Amino acid sequence: MTNQDTTISEARARLQAERTAALDDLASLRDRLETKGDYGLGEGDPMIYQWELNLALLERAEQHLAEIDEALQQLDMGIYGLCEKCGNPIEPERLAVLPHTTLCSRCAQRRR
Known part of the structure; x- marks a missing residue:
């Protein structure tokens, strides 16, 4: 195995670990959004803010996963x-x- 092969192998391992963590984060955030309870309590309710925060975090986590997947594709194409x-x-x-x-x-x- 060449030094470049080792570097690529290490990058793939780091990206796979990051992908696993991102998938875990997504599952946790989706669970929090699904168990939101009654968010029809009214504007200004702290639970509404928490739900909106979780929604924003979910969108960012989805974007992060897409970035990881793109990097893995670049590895496969040899342009990482x-x-x-x-x-x-x-x-x-x-x-x-x-x-x-x-x-x-x-x-x-x-x-x-």
């Missing part, structure tokens, strides 16, 4: 670790922290 904006390699340190990222540091800074 390349910036989608400039085409340059994404810094290994950045991939270690954000294995699902699609932008190098420079392009991510420009995006903000």
